[in-house]
Amino acid sequence: MQQLAKLKVLIVEDSKVSLKAISSYIEEMGVQPLLAETGARAIELYKQEHPDIVLLDIILPDTNGYEVAKEIRMLQGKDDWTAIIFLSVMSKDEDLVRGIEAGGDDYIMKPVGNVVVQAKVRAMYRLVKMQRALVKLAEQLHDANQELQRLSMTDGLTGIANRRMFDETLQREWRRCIRLKKPMSLVMLDVDHFKQYNDLYGHQKGDDCLKAIGKKLSKSAPRPADLVARYGGEEFIMILGETDEDGARWVAERIRQRVSMLQLPHSGSKHQFVSVSCGVSSVYPTRELNVETLLQMADKALYQAKHQGRNTVAYLDYPQDESAAPTSARLTYHI
Numbered sequence: 001m002q003q004l005a006k007l008k009v010l011i012v013e014d015s016k017v018s019l020k021a022i023s024s025y026i027e028e029m030g031v032q033p034l035l036a037e038t039g040a041r042a043i044e045l046y047k048q049e050h051p052d053i054v055l056l057d058i059i060l061p062d063t064n065g066y067e068v069a070k071e072i073r074m075l076q077g078k079d080d081w082t083a084i085i086f087l088s089v090m091s092k093d094e095d096l097v098r099g100i101e102a103g104g105d106d107y108i109m110k111p112v113g114n115v116v117v118q119a120k121v122r123a124m125y126r127l128v129k130m131q132r133a134l135v136k137l138a139e140q141l142h143d144a145n146q147e148l149q150r151l152s153m154t155d156g157l158t159g160i161a162n163r164r165m166f167d168e169t170l171q172r173e174w175r176r177c178i179r180l181k182k183p184m185s186l187v188m189l190d191v192d193h194f195k196q197y198n199d200l201y202g203h204q205k206g207d208d209c210l211k212a213i214g215k216k217l218s219k220s221a222p223r224p225a226d227l228v229a230r231y232g233g234e235e236f237i238m239i240l241g242e243t244d245e246d247g248a249r250w251v252a253e254r255i256r257q258r259v260s261m262l263q264l265p266h267s268g269s270k271h272q273f274v275s276v277s278c279g280v281s282s283v284y285p286t287r288e289l290n291v292e293t294l295l296q297m298a299d300k301a302l303y304q305a306k307h308q309g310r311n312t313v314a315y316l317d318y319p320q321d322e323s324a325a326p327t328s329a330r331l332t333y334h335i
Helices: 016-027 037-050 067-073 095-099 113-151 164-182 194-201 203-221 245-261 291-307
Strands: 009-012 034-036 052-055 081-090 106-109 184-192 225-233 235-241 276-283 314-315 328-330
Touching: 009 016, 009 037, 016 113, 034 037, 037 052, 037 067, 052 067, 052 095, 052 113, 067 081, 067 095, 081 095, 081 113, 095 225, 106 113, 164 184, 164 225, 164 235, 164 291, 184 194, 184 203, 184 245, 184 291, 194 203, 203 235, 203 245, 235 245, 245 314, 276 291, 291 314
Parallel strands: 009 034, 009 052, 052 081, 081 106, 276 314
Antiparallel strands: 184 235, 184 276, 225 235, 314 328
């Protein structure tokens, strides 16, 4: 009885005699039923009470039970599945099939007795609880899968995107810029003299340094669609869709300045503070060009920045003819 205390049963029956009899059977179970003599009233009560089980007569004065069942199925949410048991004098196979197609779960032939009604209600209540538990479990699994997906795309140390996320986004953004005929840029950066930093201050401090830089980078992205990722070790990279050379160089310079403003001491660097070198490359993507070449140009620009003194931004033109040698990097020094 206690297990059924919260059970909600809606009885839809136009015969007052049958309605009274079935109600008494449900009340014997310790449940106060909801009563409706028409389809319209049944739908109204369903919307108000969200019953667990509906005992539904097929022949009603304003409609039929099949239409009521269909409407209930359309109204119910994924978390409040309701069991529908048809009450009918009709016993043909096609009647049973029609009831199932309308959304019914079981049948009770009239005239009904208390033993059958109570047994069916108890059985259906167990199914209702199982169904709702499965829905909740499915939601939990979905949430867990979403979190696993997020974690699989996130760098564990810095909390920004990882290499896998970068690789997927790079290909997608390249195709998008081809469709839109918009420019695309990459900013690749490297923490200057990071090995010496780890040797001097320890790996924990090194990790803290990378976290701080990752945080600054994520705040330096001009738009939510721009991706900041840890490329590997002390290297980071940024994808800037719909961004030309001037815009990308401005973003890279802002990154360089913001890292310098962290004022993280680094006695192993001639700058005395942690700094970054940035390599920038831009292009208008086309199907004839290769996104890997854009990545290589950003990497070469980064090499040029480091080779020329670090703590600087270097830009390398993307070769429109991929068989041609890249043009010289243009550098802005900040020593």
